[in-house]
Amino acid sequence: MESTIIRSIDYNAYFGDNHVVKNVNIEIPKNSVVAVMGPSGCGKTTFLRGINRMHELIPGATAKGKIMLNNEDVMEMHPIFVRLKIGMVFQRPNPFPNLSIYDNVIAGYKLNGIKLPKAEKDRIVEHSLTRVALWKEVKDSLTKKGSFLSGGQQQRLCIARAVAMEPEVLLFDEPTSALDPISTSTVEELFHELKKNYSLIIVTHNMQQAARVSDKTAFFYMGELVEYDETKQMFTNPTDIRTQNYITGRFS
Amino acid sequence: MNTNAHVKYRIGKSRGFQGLILTLAFACVIPLLAILVYIIKAGITKINWKFFVNVPKPVGEAGGGIANALLGSFIIIVVASIIAIPIGVLCGIYLSENRKSKLAYWTRLCVDILQGVPSIVVGIVAYFWMVKPLGGFSALSGSVALAIMMLPIVIRSTEETLKLLPDTLREAAYALGMPFHRVILKVIVPCGMSGILSGVMLSVARIAGETAPLLFTAFGNPYLSANITKPMQSLPLLIFNYATSPYNDWHDLAWGASCVLLIFVLVLNISTKLITRKWKVQL
Amino acid sequence: MTQLENEITSLKSEVISMWNLVELQLQKAKTAIVQFDRDLAREIVLKEKRVNAFELKIDRDCENIFALYCPVAIDLRFLLAVLKINNNLERVGDIAEGIAKYIIESETVFDKHVYDVTELLRMFDDSISILVDARTAFENEDTVLARSLFKRDEILDNINKQAIDRVSGCIKENMEVMKDSLYIMSIIRKLERVGDQSKNIAEEIIFFVEAKVLKHQKGA
Numbered sequence: 001m002e003s004t005i006i007r008s009i010d011y012n013a014y015f016g017d018n019h020v021v022k023n024v025n026i027e028i029p030k031n032s033v034v035a036v037m038g039p040s041g042c043g044k045t046t047f048l049r050g051i052n053r054m055h056e057l058i059p060g061a062t063a064k065g066k067i068m069l070n071n072e073d074v075m076e077m078h079p080i081f082v083r084l085k086i087g088m089v090f091q092r093p094n095p096f097p098n099l100s101i102y103d104n105v106i107a108g109y110k111l112n113g114i115k116l117p118k119a120e121k122d123r124i125v126e127h128s129l130t131r132v133a134l135w136k137e138v139k140d141s142l143t144k145k146g147s148f149l150s151g152g153q154q155q156r157l158c159i160a161r162a163v164a165m166e167p168e169v170l171l172f173d174e175p176t177s178a179l180d181p182i183s184t185s186t187v188e189e190l191f192h193e194l195k196k197n198y199s200l201i202i203v204t205h206n207m208q209q210a211a212r213v214s215d216k217t218a219f220f221y222m223g224e225l226v227e228y229d230e231t232k233q234m235f236t237n238p239t240d241i242r243t244q245n246y247i248t249g250r251f252s
Numbered sequence: 253m254n255t256n257a258h259v260k261y262r263i264g265k266s267r268g269f270q271g272l273i274l275t276l277a278f279a280c281v282i283p284l285l286a287i288l289v290y291i292i293k294a295g296i297t298k299i300n301w302k303f304f305v306n307v308p309k310p311v312g313e314a315g316g317g318i319a320n321a322l323l324g325s326f327i328i329i330v331v332a333s334i335i336a337i338p339i340g341v342l343c344g345i346y347l348s349e350n351r352k353s354k355l356a357y358w359t360r361l362c363v364d365i366l367q368g369v370p371s372i373v374v375g376i377v378a379y380f381w382m383v384k385p386l387g388g389f390s391a392l393s394g395s396v397a398l399a400i401m402m403l404p405i406v407i408r409s410t411e412e413t414l415k416l417l418p419d420t421l422r423e424a425a426y427a428l429g430m431p432f433h434r435v436i437l438k439v440i441v442p443c444g445m446s447g448i449l450s451g452v453m454l455s456v457a458r459i460a461g462e463t464a465p466l467l468f469t470a471f472g473n474p475y476l477s478a479n480i481t482k483p484m485q486s487l488p489l490l491i492f493n494y495a496t497s498p499y500n501d502w503h504d505l506a507w508g509a510s511c512v513l514l515i516f517v518l519v520l521n522i523s524t525k526l527i528t529r530k531w532k533v534q535l
Numbered sequence: 536m537t538q539l540e541n542e543i544t545s546l547k548s549e550v551i552s553m554w555n556l557v558e559l560q561l562q563k564a565k566t567a568i569v570q571f572d573r574d575l576a577r578e579i580v581l582k583e584k585r586v587n588a589f590e591l592k593i594d595r596d597c598e599n600i601f602a603l604y605c606p607v608a609i610d611l612r613f614l615l616a617v618l619k620i621n622n623n624l625e626r627v628g629d630i631a632e633g634i635a636k637y638i639i640e641s642e643t644v645f646d647k648h649v650y651d652v653t654e655l656l657r658m659f660d661d662s663i664s665i666l667v668d669a670r671t672a673f674e675n676e677d678t679v680l681a682r683s684l685f686k687r688d689e690i691l692d693n694i695n696k697q698a699i700d701r702v703s704g705c706i707k708e709n710m711e712v713m714k715d716s717l718y719i720m721s722i723i724r725k726l727e728r729v730g731d732q733s734k735n736i737a738e739e740i741i742f743f744v745e746a747k748v749l750k751h752q753k754g755a
Contacts, residue, residue, distance in 0.1 A: 232599050232603065
C-alpha cells in the first residue's frame with residue numbers, strides 16, 4: 001500500500017486574470033519519482049512552484065485550492081515552513097557565487113542564522129555531498145568557490161544544498177535541461193538513489209527522461225492534468241488520445 | 253560591383269575610420285594629462301609636512317598650511333556619507349526589487365531629476381532648510397547638501413548592480429526558506445557588494461571637490477575645528493577663497509590644496525577600479 | 536550500472552530461466568519415453584503453461600524496455616534477438632508438449648527395437664545438447680560456439696532423412712509395431728524441428744553480437 005505524501009485538491013493558479021492551472025487533483029506517493037511532462041505553457045512549472053509556495057513570489061500571481069503535505073495544508077502554512085520541508089532545484093544551476101562549496105551546502109542553515117556546532121556542520125556537508133555522489137570529487141576543495149565547478153557538478157551541489165535541509169519532498173524544475181548529456185545521465189542516476197529517502201517530483205520537457213527516471217508520470221496540457229498513471233502504462237498504452245499524440249510527437 | 257579597386261577603397265576607408273577613432277580617443281586623454289601635469293607641477297613644490305599640519309597663517313607670515321581644510325573636508329565627507337549611504341543603498345535595494353510598482357516609477361524619476369539639479373541650487377536649498385532654522389552656518393548643513401548630491405549616484409549604482417544579479421539567485425535563497433530580509437542582506441547585497449562599493453566610492457569622489465553647496469552652508473573657517481554645528485573649512489572652499497585673493501602666500505596654499513585634492517580624487521577613482529575587480533563575484 | 540543495464544540483465548536471466556525450463560521439458564520427455572511414464576508426461580503438459588507464461592512476460596518486458604528506454608545499437612539488437620528467441624523457445628516447449636501427448640495417447644510402451652534402430656535416443660541427446668549449447672552461446676555472447684551449431688544440426692537432419700527407411704524396415708519385419716513406428720516417426724520429425732529452432736536462435740545470437748544477418752543465406 002503506497003502512502004501519499006502530497007495530495008492536491010482542486011488546485012488552481014492564476015497570473016492576474018490568466019487561469020494557468022485548472023483544477024488539478026493529484027496524489028504523489030511517498031519515496032517515488034513522479035515526472036510531470038507536457039508542452040510549453042501547459043502549466044506544469046507553475047503547478048510545481050505552487051507546491052512550495054514559490055508561485056506567489058511573482059507579482060500578480062495567485063492560487064486557490066489545497067495542497068496537503070501529509071496532513072497539513074501547504075496553502076495555510078507560512079511559506080517559510082513549507083520551503084523547509086519541500087526543497088527545490090532549478091533549471092540553471094545556481095550555487096551562491098560568493099560562498100565556498102562547504103558554505104553552499106549548509107547555506108540553508110548559515111544564511112538563515114541557524115547556528116550549528118562545527119562537527120554537526122561537517123557531518124551535514126559530508127552526508128549531503130555523498131548523497132549526490134559529489135563528496136569524492138570535491139572533498140579536497142571544499143573552500144573553493146562553487147562557481148568553479150562544471151555545470152553538472154554545480155547542479156549536484158544545488159541538489160546537495162536542498163538535501164542538507166532534510167526535506168520530505170524534492171521538487172525539480174527541468175533540472176538537466178542546461179546540462180550536457182553525460183552530466184544529465186549522472187543526475188538521472190541520482191534520482192534512483194534519492195527516492196529511497198525523499199519523494200521526488202520532476203518537471204521535464206524531455207519525455208524520454210520522464211520515461212527513464214520516473215515511477216509515475218503526469219501529463220499536463222493547457223493547464224489541465226490530462227492523464228496520470230504508472231510510467232510503463234503511460235508509454236506503452238496511454239488512455240487519453242492527447243497523451244498519445246504528445247508522446248508520439250504528433251502535436252502540432 | 254566587387255572589383256579589386258572597390259574592395260581596396262573599402263579597406264582603406266575602414267582603416268581610416270579606425271585611425272580616426274584611435275586619434276579621437278587619445279584626444280580625450282590629453283586634457284586630463286594636461287591638467288594633471290600642470291597642477292602637480294604647480295602644487296607639488298608647495299607641499300611639505302608643515303603644509304599638512306598647520307592652519308593658514310595671517311597674511312605675511314610664512315608657514316601656513318591646510319590642516320583645517322583637510323580635517324574639515326574629512327569630517328564633512330564622513331557625515332555626508334553617514335547620511336547618504338544607508339538611505340541610498342536601501343532605496344537602491346527597493347528600486348531593484350520592485351521593478352514595476354508605481355512608487356518605484358516615480359522614485360526613479362525623482363532620482364534622475366535630482367541628479368540634474370545644479371549644485372549651487374542644492375546649496376541654497378540646504379541654506380533654507382538647515383542654516384536659517386539653526387541660526388548659523390555649520391558643517392552639518394554642508395554635509396546635508398553634499399548628501400543630497402551623493403544620493404542619486406549611490407541609488408542608481410546600487411539599483412543597477414542588483415538588477416544585474418540573476419533572479420535565479422533570489423529564487424535559490426527563497427527556496428531554502430529564507431525570509432525577505434535575509435535574502436537581501438545575506439545573499440543579494442553580498443553578491444552585489446563590489447558594485448555598491450564602487451557606487452559609494454564614486455559618489456565620494458564626486459562630492460570631494462564640490463564647492464558651490466558649501467558656500468552658504470559650511471561657509472569656511474580659518475581655525476581648526478571639529479564641531480559640526482559650527483562653520484567648517486574644506487578643501488574646495490579654501491581653494492576658491494585663497495585663489496581669488498590678492499596674496500601670494502595664499503595662492504601657494506591654493507595650488508598645494510588643488511594638488512592634494514586632485515591626487516585624492518585620482519587615488520579614489522583608481523582604487524575603486526581595483527577593488528571592484530578584486531571583489532567582483534563570478535556569477 | 537544504469538537502469539537500462541539492470542533491465543537488460545534481468546531480461547537475460549529470464550530468458551535463461553525459460554531456456555532451462557524448456558530443456559528440462561525435453562529431458563523429461565526422453566525419460567518418459569524410456570520408462571513409459573505417463574504421469575511424467577502429464578507433468579510435462581502441465582508445465583507447458585509456465586513456458587507460455589514466460590513467453591508472455593518476456594514479450595511484455597521487451598515492450599516496456601523499448602517504450603521507456605529507447606535502446607540503440609547492441610541493446611536494440613539484443614532486444615530484437617530476444618523477441619525472436621522467445622518465440623523459438625516457446626515452439627520447442629510446444630514440441631516437448633506434443634511428444635508428451637503422444638505418450639499419453641499411446642496405449643502401449645513403445646517398441647525398444649524401433650527406437651534403437653532409428654537412433655531416437657541419440658536424436659534426443661543431440662537436440663538437447665544443441666539447445667544447451669545455444670544457451671551457453673547466448674549467455675556468453677559466443678559467436679564461435681553459435682556458428683558451430685549449424686553443422687551439428689545437419690546430424691539431426693541426417694537421422695531424420697534415414698528415419699523413413701529405417702521405420703519402413705521395422706514395419707516390414709513386424710507389423711505389430713506399426714503404431715509405435717508412426718509415433719516414433721512423428722517424434723523424430725519434431726526433434727528435427729528442435730534443431731531448426733536452435734539454428735534460428737544461433738542466427739539471432741550472431742545478429743545481436745556482430746550485427747550480421749545470416750537468415751536465408753545459403754550455406755550458413
